[in-house]
Amino acid sequence: MAIQLFDSLSRSLQPLKPSHADGVFRFYNCGPTVYAPAHIGNFRTFTVNDVLRRLLELEFGAGKVKHVRNLTDVDDRTIGQTQKEKRPLAEITQKWTDKFHADCDALNCLRPHVEPTATGHIREQVDMIECLMQKGNAYRAADGSVYFKLSTFPGYGALSRIKERELKVTNAVADADHKDSVSDFALWKAYKPEEDGDVKWPGPKGASEGRPGWHIECSAMIKKHLGETIDLHTGGVDLLFPHHENEIAQSQCCNGTTFANHWYHSEHLLVDGTTMSKSKGNYYTLSDLTDKGYSPMAVRYALLSGHPRKQLNFTLDSMHAAESALKHLRAFHAALAPTGGSENAFAAVFAALHDDLNLPGALGALFTVVNQGPAGVSRAAFERVLFVLGFKLDAPAAPKADIPAAIADLAAKRWAAKQAKDFATADALRKDLAAAGWSMLDRKDGYSLEPLKK
RNA sequence: GGCGCGGUAGCCAAGUGGUAAGGCCGAGCUCUGCAAAAGCUCUAUGCGCCGGUUCAAUUCCGGCCCGCGCCUCCA
Structure with a gap:
């Protein structure tokens, strides 16, 4: 068509x-x-x-x-x-x-x-x-x-x-x-x-x-x-x-x-239901959003999530939604077999795009396939979808935030407490870290620190 | 005042004359000391309001209410 x-x-x-x-x-x-x-x-x-x-x-x-x-x-x-x-x-x-x-x-x-x-x-x-x-x-x-x-x-x-x-x-x-x-x-x-x-x-x-x-x-x-x-x-x-x-x-x-x-x-993008203006405090540049910790790809996703001929209401919540949606696409991509699978698994995605660039329709069709699981889906076909939507699913280059010494110190103490199975102390320190704006992610062999989203 | 777009679940948002895609959030579960991550499941008898047409309307028609945008250099 x-x-x-x-x-x-x-x-x-x-x-x-x-x-x-x-x-x-x-x-x-x-x-x-x-x-x-x-x-x-x-x-x-x-x-x-x-x-x-x-x-x-x-x-x-x-x-x-x-x-x-x-x-x-x-x-x-x-x-x-x-x-x-x-x-x-x-x-x-x-x-x-x-x-x-x-x-x-x-x-x-x-x-x-x-x-x-x-x-x-x-x-x-x-x-x-x-x-x-x-x-x-x-x-x-x-x-x-x-x-x-x-x-x-x-x-x-x-x-x-x-x-x-x-x-x-x-x-x-x-x-x-x-x-x-x-x-x-x-x-x-x-x-x-x-x-x-x-x-x-x-x-x-x-x-x-x-x-x-x-x-x-x-x-x-x-x-x-x-x-x-x-x-x-x-x-x-x-x-x-x-x-x-x-x-x-x-x-x-x-x-x-x-x-x-x-x-x-x-059509125009609205922010918080109204037109953007500096005086309303709802005016964002790309840098404003990346400074808040959002990835440019999530911004792209959010901007494409509405029908282009309809006003799209952008909110900071849509950034969370976009980050999560991209994460799922990334996991799906990783789970696909290198070869084989149906080449036209995403026909509905392209049908939506061909129909007046219906982007929300295309994303809906995309996730419908994703939710059915990676079995029998062609990796090349998925990558054609990623191409047309312009989604780069490389691991987000999360800018390594500088970790203040005090935070690193708290984290080290918490890790030690955890190793010693002193969970009460460990939990208290996790709260302290959160209060300071940091999230501590445990793995089996260690941990990492991430600033909480502003 | 003129022109245009729209009102669909807590938020974002498709769609169809035959009974509501999808994303997020939330809830439950699995797995984890906790948290996170990951996975599974659930979540609108309802689509601004009132009439009309129809066997059947959220979808068509009419009226009304509300929101947004544009109207000379704003994507």
Whole structure:
């Protein structure tokens, strides 16, 4: 069965298939803005897209999928950060790009085949803006910025159904002095010395120096790396409007072709039932969770435990659940015979994934097999499941916490008491250790110490 | 106000016009001095509320209540 995926434009389930003669499936996923560490909500989208990428590779072949994901390294937020820190833009974006890569690796997300940056594609963006200006879809404003003229694209709003909305009047309108219409959006933003520092490039012909607007980078980079028509374009639901709507307008007006054959949007992660925010204290980065002692793989599991098109409520309890679930998978893997067994034992897992990336359904099917025991199950088949879900079941590299001397001393005393069969003392010392935040695990030949989860 | 998503056991979460997957937690048991680990077993007559359609609805239709998100640069 082909992979069926919900298409946001037609609002229906559609099969995924390469549309180009070379059989290469062209897949673009909107990437992060590198001005701060990505949070786990961002990573929900990226891990879901990673499963999609893996599934596509199994479906079409590893060499028949081209996956592109951009890095937004110049925009209001990145520039804002340079002003705040008084450091060069490149320094800041490099730092957070490195962190993003490290987090992705920890979460076992495959690197995209191409990871283009906005600043690396200024020329391509300027070319596209000039194309739009020539065709009459864009105009230079009084301040030297360039705006897309929405009224020239009748198809606008098909994706987000914007025409059915009432545009709420916001403060943004105050910013619209130079626009012909409030709804027109920036393709090129004229340089403002007091805000932009030294971030500027020569503009499109007829415009001032400055920097690209946000939306144009995706249109330009897609055109360069994947072509005018791609097979799948994905991102978080928040990008539906205006970002993706604007991309469609830019690309289709410039190229005169269909931009993307299929649109897919994953829903947001909630934390404790509400949207994440620093002020609510429910904002987590990957490091926040690993600092609490959770493994990155458990974070991945938790992020994949809900249907991607449904909001997922993340709680710290889900981290416990994920750690335990992974432990069971690890034990099951170890118990599998090296050869033999049914190759299609996990057919139901793949059926669920092919059915609109039903991840909870797939996990349910997976555990149904696991609960029946390892007998007669192919190890290779299980490993294909691990691959598609991106679960690395290596023993978790539990960072060896430094054990304070006082704790080590208590543990040694308890072990001695236990050896002497003075169980009352041993139990009292176990309580002392627990009170100090440490758990002592006995084995026949010795013991180990682990910090209790915070 | 507009658009969209959702309300299923203590928590997370699939799913179906024919009588509720799965994970976690919890409980019991086995094994262990204790604890942990591991294994086995059990855990929703019920799927927001009220009507309707139907032989049959959690699943379809209508109304209502509640929650969440988005509405110009947030994955």
